[in-house]
Amino acid sequence: MATIPTRIDQALFDAAKAAGELQSRSAAQQLDHWARIGRELESSPAVTHDAIARVLAGQSPYDALGDREQAMVRAAWDQQLTERIGGLDFEDRLRTGGRPWPEADADGNVVMRDAGPSGRGA
Structure with a gap:
């Protein structure tokens, strides 16, 4: 399997390193694992992307989503907060x-x- 170098946020790398140690994975292996999970979540027919978009736009309540959709919304919120904090x-x-x-x-x-x-x- 070929690898391609990429830049990632230091906090995300540190979190992957800590989580990876618990699972006997390197930080790179943990990031790969998380990416695969995210890919599966996004392509899952059980995840309603329109409902997620409505929650992110403030048009629908978070509590109306299922567990998987809520996880995706939390990930989006986390990224939005990180970007806003970085710009302060x-x-x-x-x-x-x-x-x-x-x-x-x-x-x-x-x-x-x-x-x-x-x-x-x-």
């Missing part, structure tokens, strides 16, 4: 708003940051 830049918002903020320095001490050009003042 609170320092930029605070600086733009002219507001100071507390932050931990390298030693774990609380330091107040100002909204000036350097953001490193008292």
Whole structure:
């Protein structure tokens, strides 16, 4: 079986490594296992993709879905949250708003940051 290198999120790799250790699999083997399960779920006639899309669009209740559909919705929500969190830049918002903020320095001490050009003042 040929393999193709790909980039994945560090958190997903760490989760695969931890789960794989419990199943005597490498992280790559665990990711492959999860991908196969996902492929089977998506191609299953028991999974109603229209119902999943309606829940993701906020048009239908989550509780109306079966277990498999709920699992797929949770995976989609997890990905959406990860993408949104990755795009957050609170320092930029605070600086733009002219507001100071507390932050931990390298030693774990609380330091107040100002909204000036350097953001490193008292």
